Amino acid sequence: MVPIRIDVEKDGRRIHEAFCWDVQEPYFTPEAFAVLLCEDLSLPQPFQHEVADSIRKQLRRHERYRPMVPQCLKTLEIDNIAFKDRFVWDINNRRNSPEAFAWT
Secondary structure (H helix, E strand, C coil): CEEEEEEEEECCEEEEEEEEECCCCCCCCHHHHHHHHHHHCCCCCHHHHHHHHHHHHHHHHHHHHCCCCCCCEEEEEEECCCCEEEEEEECCCCCCCHHHHHHC
């Protein structure tokens, strides 16, 4: 998920939105999103290009700073008669030891 901020002003009208973009989604393009957003907000068609362009730029910026290994943080739940906990475990961190964690 990539945080996206849209802040476009055109012809005296302004759109300011923030949302998360799923980069794994293969079918929903920035252009398709821009069309739907502008329809929902009753904005004229010239906004569509500006919105889509803003999304594409932010996605390109995100790709440059993305780590080489995909983020693999998983939420684990341990449910036992005497113990229930929830935590985030980074499976890419080789220093993480399930045994050491369980011991502590």
